[in-house]
Amino acid sequence: MDKANRPSFERDLAASLSRSREVAVMGFADRVITAVRADRRRRNVVRWSSFVTAAAACVATILLVQSPSEETLNRQTIALVAREESAHLADLLGIVDDLSLLAPVAEKSSIVDVLATPGS
Amino acid sequence: MAQEESMLPDDEDDKRLMTLVAAGDDDALRLLVHRHHARLVGYLRGEVGSQATAEELAMEVFIRLHRAAGRWRPEAKLSTYIIHIARNLVLNEWRRRGRKPTTALEFAADPGDQSQASARRVTELDEAFQRAIAQLPPEQRTAILLVVQQELPYEDIAQIMEVPVSSVKTWIHRARARLRELLKDFYGPA
Numbered sequence: 001m002d003k004a005n006r007p008s009f010e011r012d013l014a015a016s017l018s019r020s021r022e023v024a025v026m027g028f029a030d031r032v033i034t035a036v037r038a039d040r041r042r043r044n045v046v047r048w049s050s051f052v053t054a055a056a057a058c059v060a061t062i063l064l065v066q067s068p069s070e071e072t073l074n075r076q077t078i079a080l081v082a083r084e085e086s087a088h089l090a091d092l093l094g095i096v097d098d099l100s101l102l103a104p105v106a107e108k109s110s111i112v113d114v115l116a117t118p119g120s
Numbered sequence: 121m122a123q124e125e126s127m128l129p130d131d132e133d134d135k136r137l138m139t140l141v142a143a144g145d146d147d148a149l150r151l152l153v154h155r156h157h158a159r160l161v162g163y164l165r166g167e168v169g170s171q172a173t174a175e176e177l178a179m180e181v182f183i184r185l186h187r188a189a190g191r192w193r194p195e196a197k198l199s200t201y202i203i204h205i206a207r208n209l210v211l212n213e214w215r216r217r218g219r220k221p222t223t224a225l226e227f228a229a230d231p232g233d234q235s236q237a238s239a240r241r242v243t244e245l246d247e248a249f250q251r252a253i254a255q256l257p258p259e260q261r262t263a264i265l266l267v268v269q270q271e272l273p274y275e276d277i278a279q280i281m282e283v284p285v286s287s288v289k290t291w292i293h294r295a296r297a298r299l300r301e302l303l304k305d306f307y308g309p310a
Binding site for chain 1: 154178253303
């Protein structure tokens with residue numbers, strides 16, 4: 001249909017909407033750049049914090065895997081105590097051994113025999 | 121680099137600028153915003169009926185465009201892609217608010233050098249059209265805005281709305297009929 005002969009409804013609709021086709025906003029590009037930079041910073045922070053969180057989670061997992069279980073700890077404690085006790089016992093036995101060094105070498109009976117022998 | 125005078129047609133230059141935006145060139149983004157924002161805000165104001173909301177949404181469109189710059193493939197015109205993002209944001213906005221666009225439209229007519237009576241009629245008519253468009257179902261409103269206000273071909277509208285061309289044609293036909301009905305005081309019955 002020729003533009004000039006279009007029904008007025010069509011013509012008015014096109015005219016009305018074309019008047020609002022472009023709405024230029026002063027300083028809009030600057031506002032967008034500011035918002036984009038803020039968004040970029042925010043996303044960098046989020047990216048780094050998620051990296052740090054993941055790294056921390058890895059470290060925690062490694063520590064958990066490497067740390068001994070309760071049962072192992074009990075076993076180690078018992079072994080330690082046993083070792084301590086045996087060492088203590090060894091010390092005691094050592095003292096007994098040392099004391100045994102101080103014991104008289106000659107037996108009483110042999111001394112009596114010598115004294116009792118005439119002319120000795 | 122982005123500031124250099126380009127002799128390319130807008131579509132080709134848009135592709136060049138998007139490559140620069142993907143590489144972090146803010147001046148390229150500034151040029152794209154400068155080139156596309158007025159039509160984008162015009163379209164969004166037609167959709168949501170409020171200048172402030174239209175500007176907010178347009179800002180979000182460009183933030184998303186910047187984020188997507190690295191992934192963007194120039195299969196469609198950038199202007200079509202921008203309107204596609206805008207349309208999705210409009211749908212989200214309605215879902216978030218749980219309501220359709222306001223019918224109490226802000227309006228700022230530019231009567232130019234017409235006589236006062238003529239300017240009054242233009243303003244009155246424009247307001248009537250804006251109110252009627254706000255009462256259309258969302259698909260019909262988008263389709264009529266894109267075809268009449270933005271003068272986009274049916275194929276581009278179908279791409280933006282992610283529907284077949286036949287659906288676009290149906291919505292436009294229904295939108296015209298509904299607008300005629302709503303504006304029968306001005307134009308008489310259809």
